[in-house]
Amino acid sequence: MHFQAFSEQVSAGGAVVGYRPDPAAVAGLFDYFTELRRRAAKVNLISKEMADEELVDKHFVDSLALAGVLGDPAAALLDVGSGAGFPGLVCKLVEPRRPVRLMEPRLKRVSFLRQVIRSQGLDDIDVLACRLEPGAPVDGEAAYRWVVSRAVTSISDFLTRCSSFRRPDCRIVCMKGPRYKEELAAVATLPEPWHLEQRHEYRLPVSGAERVLLVFRTAQ
């Protein structure tokens, strides 16, 4: 995919899901896209069969839906199970002032993420090479205002793992597909209550995939 087609798809898709990146950010996203394609030939980062348009839609544009809700660029983001960098690295590239930490236990993915961070010259972003476990401390945990997961685990399991982030100033985001309602119903049975503060349902423009972004806060 050439830059022009990438730029048009990301800009149009971003406008649909709620965040249209500026031209400098689109250039950074394209460099990341190019590096991802190159490294994914050797390392298991994304599905190799995915066509470029689908990759941009399902990973880049979907990540922009999160950028659309984050607001204040000083509010720090932790992306749990970042994989190849979605959605956390996209959010950093479109808002370079935002402090971002990408948590990812698989070392080949960690090495890819660190290489992109170096090659893009990004500041105040780091990779935590570990897993999020219930009750276990997380590096810098008091600083995060947003903790997100996409395609990592069920909503209930994620909220249970997020017990260290049960603070009034922290929001937990789950990015899900169309069958999220059963998972959402299970949240009411958790011993520690969570309140669903926002629900954004949207459709990705190229694939037509139904997506939802759920924002939780502590109910206490």
Ligand SMILES: C[S@@+](CC[C@H](N)C(=O)[O-])C[C@H]1O[C@@H](n2cnc3c(N)ncnc32)[C@H](O)[C@@H]1O
């Ligand atoms: C299916 S991938 C999704 C990656 C990315 N979030 C995305 O949407 O493309 C799930 C990732 O979560 C990581 N993971 C699984 N359990 C985790 C945990 N408890 N803490 C942190 N990362 C975890 C895996 O190593 C994997 O890279």
